[in-house]
Amino acid sequence: MIDFLPPWINYLFIASVVYAIIFFHFNNRKSTKTTILIIVWSIIQSILAKSGFYLNTNVMPPRFLLVLIPVSAFILFGIFSQRNSNAQKNKLQEYQVLIHAVRLPIEIVLYYLFIYKMLPELMTFRGRNFDILAGFTAPIIAYLLFKKKLSTSTMIVWNSLGLLLVLFVFVNGILSSELPIQIFGFEQPNRAMSYFPFILLPATVVPIIIYTHIKDILWWLSYDKKS
Numbered sequence: 001m002i003d004f005l006p007p008w009i010n011y012l013f014i015a016s017v018v019y020a021i022i023f024f025h026f027n028n029r030k031s032t033k034t035t036i037l038i039i040v041w042s043i044i045q046s047i048l049a050k051s052g053f054y055l056n057t058n059v060m061p062p063r064f065l066l067v068l069i070p071v072s073a074f075i076l077f078g079i080f081s082q083r084n085s086n087a088q089k090n091k092l093q094e095y096q097v098l099i100h101a102v103r104l105p106i107e108i109v110l111y112y113l114f115i116y117k118m119l120p121e122l123m124t125f126r127g128r129n130f131d132i133l134a135g136f137t138a139p140i141i142a143y144l145l146f147k148k149k150l151s152t153s154t155m156i157v158w159n160s161l162g163l164l165l166v167l168f169v170f171v172n173g174i175l176s177s178e179l180p181i182q183i184f185g186f187e188q189p190n191r192a193m194s195y196f197p198f199i200l201l202p203a204t205v206v207p208i209i210i211y212t213h214i215k216d217i218l219w220w221l222s223y224d225k226k227s
Contacts, residue, residue: 002118002195009112010197016105017042017200023099024208034078041070042204049199057178057194064179067199071207078211079218097142099212100162103135106205109198118192120176120185123169131169134162155220163213170206 001010021042025035045067048054054063111124121127141158144150176185177193192198 001197002116002192005116005118006112009109012105013109013200014197016102016109017197017205019105020099020102020205020208023095023102024212027096027099027212038204038208042200045199045203046196049194049196054194054199060180062179062181064174064177064202067203068174071203075207075211075214079214095142096212096216097138097145100134100138100209102205103131103138103166103209106201107132107135113192113198114188117188118195118198119173119190120188122184123173123176123190128172129169131165134165152220156217159213159216159220163210163217166206166209166213170202170210173202 001007021035021038024038025031028034048066056063107125107129110119110129111126113119114121114124114126123129125132137158141150141155145155172184173190173193175181175183176190178189178191182189193202
């Protein structure tokens with residue numbers, strides 16, 4: 001953990017990671033193997049971050065590829081896996097949507113990381129991070145969905161916008177990190193993601209959110225065709 005940060009920031013973030021993993025587990029028919037894989041992956045990344053592995057940003061290829069490549073493979077495999085596609089058929093979409101409420105505490109954490117000069121302002125809601133909107137609207141969407149007051153097209157649009165928001169923040173986070181491809185945040189770069197527990201944002205939380213949005217878009221598109 002980053003020593004000079006107030007402990008509550010670390011604890012709030014860790015609680016957010018646990019929330020995301022738990023909701024992902026129950027929203028994917030309690031797939032124990034997948035959940036264990038995510039937990040093991042998170043532990044490995046935590047150990048690497050705590051050892052200072054990601055603090056060396058001058059090596060080539062960048063060590064952060066050890067995060068990007070595996071999570072990209074996980075997302076692609078999950079999307080195209082026939083087993084996971086079948087698992088989508090009977091899930092309750094209103095509970096699936098609630099996973100995105102995790103973005104509210106995450107945005108609070110990002111704001112205070114900016115205050116403590118661990119990432120640039122552009123990664124917060126004071127900059128160009130609008131991902132907090134998905135966090136705010138997730139409980140409302142879940143409630144309206146439970147009441148059957150939302151159309152298929154509305155859910156496709158909401159998930160598509162949520163996906164674009166998280167991808168936009170994710171790309172900005174990478175491009176403001178101290179990497180050879182950095183183009184933003186030179187005065188106050190994104191350093192937090194090289195430390196535990198914040199490495200789990202790009203390694204665990206963001207992939208779960210991206211995966212969930214994509215799978216839900218595909219589910220609603222399929223639902224629309226069947227209906």
